[in-house]
Structures are given as C-alpha cells and as structure tokens.
Amino acid sequence: GQQLNQSPQSMFIQEGEDVSMNCTSSSIFNTWLWYKQDPGEGPVLLIALYKAGELTSNGRLTAQFGITRKDSFLNISASIPSDVGIYFCAGQPNTGNQFYFGTGTSLTVIP
C-alpha cells in the first residue's frame, strides 16, 4: 500500500500552545482527511480537504492540502487538555476508493 509519514511522531506541549503536524507521501493524493483517535475508540473525522492549496478550519483546527498534492498540514491553536490523543492523516490516491493512513502523531497536553 501507500506510505504516509507523519511528523512529529509525538508531541508534549503546554496547555495554550499552538500545535503543528504534517503528513507526507511519495504519491499524489486527491483527498486528505484528518482524524483524531482517543484510546479504545474509533477515529473521529476532523477535517476533509479536496483541492490542492485548500485551507479549511474546524474551530481551533486548521488543515491545508499541500500544493504538490503530496502533503498536508494540521494546526491546532490554543491547545486544551481534551486535545490529547493520536492524530492520523489519511490520503486517497488517484486510483480506487481506498484511503491510506499515516503513521500518527501522539499529542500530550500538559495542564
């Protein structure tokens, strides 16, 4: 399958700080999705991106579809303790309906 690399692998930040993470692939993708997963639960969809260069917000979260179509970025502003979890990117290539998931970024927010 496709390889999607996320960085950083983990982050420890103080409450109130902003967070940035990214996802890169070796192939071009048509759609990018960002998910958050809490322990013992399924991933929850945060943001969907459909066009190169697109910038989309969902509350304190902002995600961008990279111009090259090989990357995507997620920013969280003014982090709070409930932001703790693992964030996954997922990309859909030109061919097929399947999505491939990134390696994940684990976020810890210190109150």
Added chain:
Amino acid sequence: SAVISQKPSRDICQRGTSLTIQCQVDSQVTMMFWYRQQPGQSLTLIATANQGSEATYESGFVIDKFPISRPNLTFSTLTVSNMSPEDSSIYLCSVAKSTNAYEQYFGPGTRLTVT
C-alpha cells in the same frame, strides 16, 4: 455522518478458532471498509466490502483468512479465520456515503486478543 456499531466490542479467543465481527450502520451507505489496527500502530486497510459481490482485498490480505459479507447497504461482517496470536488487533469498520469515499466514518472497533 453516520452512527456505526460493531459487535462484539472485544473478545478473547483461542488460536485455531474463528470470530465473526458485525458492523451495523444507521443509514444506507455506499461504501464499507474493514481496517486492522495493531497495538500502537496506524490503520491498515484489509478490504472494501462490496454489496452483492466479493470483497476487494488489499495486498497481503486474502479471502480465506478474512472472509467478508455485505448482504445489504447497512450491514457487513468480517470473519477472522483460524486465528493465531498475530491476529490480536483492533478491527475497525468504516463507511462512506459517496462512491468516491470522500469522507469515511469509523465504528468504535472490536478489540481481539488471541491466546
């Protein structure tokens, strides 16, 4: 979005046995998928469940090991056959309402432990 339930939520099984996991959606959906998530890892797509025809499997996954059914637009099952400890994992069902699967929504997962 969609409300997705999975049964069982968790199970402990003996090696050599099989377990069937059910996925139920509260509304008709076009696409249904099955993923595996090993402890501390990302999600790996097992197969796309096709209504009325055989599932489409990803590389490394075969029908004999992971038979899938999808009798209608709201229900699918995944069977993990002849289990070994390496099959211990979380199995997740996801759905998409469009044929292009632009937005996928996940069930809560089934945590499987094989002893």
